[in-house]
Amino acid sequence: MRAIILMFDSLNRHMLPPYADTFVDAPNFARLAQKAVTFDSFYAGSMPCMPARRELHTGRHNFLHRSWGPLEPFDDSMPEMLKNDGVHTHLVSDHQHYWEDGGGTYHTRYNTWEFFRGQEGDNWKGDADALRGARFPATLKTQDAVNRRYMTTEAEHTQTRTVDAGIEFLETNVGADRWLLQIELFDPHEPFFVHQKYRELYPDGYDGPEFDWPDYAKVVEPEDQVEHARTQYAALVSMCDFSLGRVLDYMDDNDMWDDTMLIVNTDHGFLLGEHGWWAKSVQPWFNELVRLPMFLWDPRSGAADTRRGDLAQTIDIAPTVLGFFGIEPTADMLGQDLAVSTGKPAALFGIHGGHVNVTDGRYVYMRASVDAGNGPIEDYTLMPTHMRSRFAVSELLDWEPAEPFTFTKGLRTMRVDAVSGFRINSWQHGTLLWDLETDPGQTAPIVDDEVELRMIAVLLELLRENDTPASVFTRLGLPVEGDAGPEHLRAAADASRARAVAEPLPDVTTLPALPLLQTPVHALLADDSTRAVLERYLPWLGTTELVASTPWASILGMAKSGAIDASTLVEVADGLAQTSLSVVAP
Numbered sequence: 001m002r003a004i005i006l007m008f009d010s011l012n013r014h015m016l017p018p019y020a021d022t023f024v025d026a027p028n029f030a031r032l033a034q035k036a037v038t039f040d041s042f043y044a045g046s047m048p049c050m051p052a053r054r055e056l057h058t059g060r061h062n063f064l065h066r067s068w069g070p071l072e073p074f075d076d077s078m079p080e081m082l083k084n085d086g087v088h089t090h091l092v093s094d095h096q097h098y099w100e101d102g103g104g105t106y107h108t109r110y111n112t113w114e115f116f117r118g119q120e121g122d123n124w125k126g127d128a129d130a131l132r133g134a135r136f137p138a139t140l141k142t143q144d145a146v147n148r149r150y151m152t153t154e155a156e157h158t159q160t161r162t163v164d165a166g167i168e169f170l171e172t173n174v175g176a177d178r179w180l181l182q183i184e185l186f187d188p189h190e191p192f193f194v195h196q197k198y199r200e201l202y203p204d205g206y207d208g209p210e211f212d213w214p215d216y217a218k219v220v221e222p223e224d225q226v227e228h229a230r231t232q233y234a235a236l237v238s239m240c241d242f243s244l245g246r247v248l249d250y251m252d253d254n255d256m257w258d259d260t261m262l263i264v265n266t267d268h269g270f271l272l273g274e275h276g277w278w279a280k281s282v283q284p285w286f287n288e289l290v291r292l293p294m295f296l297w298d299p300r301s302g303a304a305d306t307r308r309g310d311l312a313q314t315i316d317i318a319p320t321v322l323g324f325f326g327i328e329p330t331a332d333m334l335g336q337d338l339a340v341s342t343g344k345p346a347a348l349f350g351i352h353g354g355h356v357n358v359t360d361g362r363y364v365y366m367r368a369s370v371d372a373g374n375g376p377i378e379d380y381t382l383m384p385t386h387m388r389s390r391f392a393v394s395e396l397l398d399w400e401p402a403e404p405f406t407f408t409k410g411l412r413t414m415r416v417d418a419v420s421g422f423r424i425n426s427w428q429h430g431t432l433l434w435d436l437e438t439d440p441g442q443t444a445p446i447v448d449d450e451v452e453l454r455m456i457a458v459l460l461e462l463l464r465e466n467d468t469p470a471s472v473f474t475r476l477g478l479p480v481e482g483d484a485g486p487e488h489l490r491a492a493a494d495a496s497r498a499r500a501v502a503e504p505l506p507d508v509t510t511l512p513a514l515p516l517l518q519t520p521v522h523a524l525l526a527d528d529s530t531r532a533v534l535e536r537y538l539p540w541l542g543t544t545e546l547v548a549s550t551p552w553a554s555i556l557g558m559a560k561s562g563a564i565d566a567s568t569l570v571e572v573a574d575g576l577a578q579t580s581l582s583v584v585a586p
Contacts, residue, residue: 001299002173003261003321005182006247007056008240009049009095009189010280011266013293015237024234025201028245032264032295034305035248035257041361042294043347044268045314048281049095050103050387051352052267052314057109059318059333060407064468067352067418070105070383074409076330078318080109082180087325088112088173092165093184094158096122101385110182114165116158118147119186125150136388141213144191154195154239159187163243167250174254180321183247187240190214190270190279192232198239202231214278216423217560220508226273233272261324262297263317275442276504282423282561284366284432285357286442290349300324300339310343311361312336332407334465348462353377353418355426356476358459364434364442365455368426368494370477377418378471380405384414391416406467423561428501430494447492456484500565508556511570512577517556524555524576533575537568 013019017026018033019040045055046062050069054062057077071077079089091113097103098115099122107113117124121140124147134142151157166183173179187194191213206228211221214229221229244264251257268280269289277283294312297304298320315335322329323337336344346360353374355366369375380402384391395416402415432445433452460478473480478488508514516530521541524530534541534555555576559569 001178001259001261001325002176002256003180003263003324004247004251005180005184005263005265005317005321006244007182007184007264008266009184009186010268010270011188011237011240011293012233012269012272012288013291014269014288015234016293018295019293023202025238026241028241028248029293031248032244036262036264036295036297036305037303038307039292039294039296039312040307040309041343042265042292042312043314043349043359044285044290044292045347045349047268047285047289047349047351049097049267050106053103053106055314056317057106059315059329059335061315061334061348061466063350063352064356064463064466064472065380065405067379068102068387069379069381069385070102071109072408072413073382074407074411076332077109078321079180079182081322081327081330082325083109083111085325085327086178088176088179089182090114090169090179091182091184092116092162092169093182093186094119094162095184095186096120096124097387100388101390102387104385105383114162116161116165118151118158120144120189120191122147141191144193144213148193151193154197157193157195157239159185159239159243163246167246170250170254174256178325180325185240185243188233188236188270192229192236194232194236194239198235198242199232201238202234204228204231206231214272215560216279216282217277217557218505218562219273219276219278220505220556220560222507222509229278230272233270257297257299259299260297261299261321262295263321264293264295265314265317266292266294267314268292276502281351281354284355284426284429285349285351287364287436287440290357296320296338298324298339308343309361310341311345311347311359312338312341312343313347313349316341346458346462348459348466351424352379353426354424355429355432356459356463356472358455358462359436360455360458362435362437363451363455364432364436365452365459366426366429366432366434367456367459367476367478368429368431368490369475370427370490371475372425372427374425374427374475376471376475378469379416379418380413380469381416382411382413384416402469425563428497428562430498430501431490432494432498433491445491445495445498447495449486449489449492452489452491453484453486456488460484500567501562503566505559505566505569511573513573513579514556516576516579517569517573518554521553521555521558527579529579530576533572533579537572537575538564 015024017030051062089110091110094116121144127146212232271277319329319335320338350356399414399416401412
């Protein structure tokens with residue numbers, strides 16, 4: 001028995017032929033659907049990248065207890081369990097986050113691994129003059145421009161080299177038994193770096209500035225620029241489709257389908273202007289982000305060219321792969337073997353410190369913080385690292401030992417207070433309830449007290465099943481024990497705020513006083529005339545810790561994050577246009 005996992009990053013199901021009538025040229029995904037089971041209700045769990053990969057290993061959710069970080073000492077790792085049972089596990093990837101502090105314990109769970117450097121501003125090639133003086137996050141794009149100079153051909157692209165390595169493993173081991181190959185591609189994650197061969201598939205006539213790396217923010221760009229980003233993403237998906245075809249060709253040519261499992265999946269999607277947003281993480285987790293493409297060929301069932309509508313999630317992958325090799329999942333794994341599962345009644349998903357979401361397949365309930373401060377938020381960890389850094393000394397000064405959770409194998413973790421920011425604040429979006437039967441595009445949230453109470457009950461059951469910290473219940477305004485009642489309803493109370501923040505922002509080129517809107521807020525507060533405008537329209541701004549903790553924050557930046565709604569932004573812009581302060585935006 002052998003298994004192949006081909007994992008993409010930020011792959012949108014609504015742009016793939018098996019899921020939609022799409023302009024994207026992806027014939028191999030259509031071909032894959034004929035060879036496998038296509039899942040119609042497969043949901044993400046923890047977002048974004050490394051939290052999703054922790055779920056892939058452990059079969060349980062990450063986001064309720066911790067943000068981005070490594071595997072924990074008490075975690076059960078599916079690849080390591082296979083390795084310990086004599087199954088050779090091999091990882092090939094160009095996903096550079098494995099090389100950072102917050103991903104450092106994942107790849108070493110495999111027997112062998114290969115990495116290919118250069119994606120998304122990876123600190124790969126050194127150019128002292130180009131990089132001198134650059135500070136994060138600007139360093140990402142500067143470093144990325146340096147890296148691209150070393151990938152001038154498709155053969156040099158990290159995606160190509162990663163798939164080359166995967167094919168090489170197959171060529172070496174096609175006659176061997178009991179192995180797992182994970183080919184993990186960073187694409188089509190932003191930036192949408194792809195060669196001309198694929199761009200030519202999507203001519204758009206765009207002649208503006210380079211735009212293949214949208215911000216994690218609301219859309220403020222002109223429509224031709226938005227469309228250009230979509231075509232660049234589509235071109236990269238077509239390159240991913242070609243890579244998928246290479247794997248399918250090898251399996252065909254070497255008669256591997258009788259004894260080789262194939263899983264093709266992703267961690268989350270990516271917004272390309274849908275709902276007025278770019279990217280992910282900073283907005284509610286719409287279905288474009290969390291309802292994922294997922295394909296499974298399992299020789300145990302032999303099911304092909306079929307569709308499954310029952311609910312499944314990323315946490316189900318580990319038990320499925322383990323079951324294929326005859327290994328029982330551990331008691332701490334909450335996912336199910338998809339070969340024997342008939343689906344789950346509900347799926348839980350979210351990001352640490354954001355909305356906590358649940359769906360039963362028809363309704364999606366997004367529970368927001370009940371307080372504007374979006375707290376309390378806590379990290380429970382024995383591996384105190386963020387995405388690109390260790391926890392700072394200041395963060396660890398007041399940590400406390402927590403009582404063991406049911407899944408920490410008797411170990412007490414560190415309880416560390418986490419700081420919320422305006423970029424991920426569920427309160428500003430409000431609690432949202434969606435009916436996917438009548439509104440599959442999630443364009444108009446509903447208010448229905450009976451349905452909301454029922455979804456709260458489903459949410460509470462899943463939170464308790466996951467041994468969720470009490471602080472999460474407090475932040476969401478939900479009872480740690482017992483049933484929820486009418487006093488816990490929030491959708492109606494939050495509806496006005498939710499509508500305001502959901503309004504698209506205007507094209508920034510139409511706004512007056514644009515340089516002032518892009519000026520750091522602390523500079524506007526230092527001038528009497530501009531301070532008066534901010535106090536009139538944003539009275540909370542002068543007292544918030546956000547200005548002190550993020551001195552780079554601007555009015556436009558906060559609006560793009562959703563912290564300031566569209567109508568207020570226009571009012572502030574008009575007011576600033578009447579002031580005497582003249583500033584050149586940084």
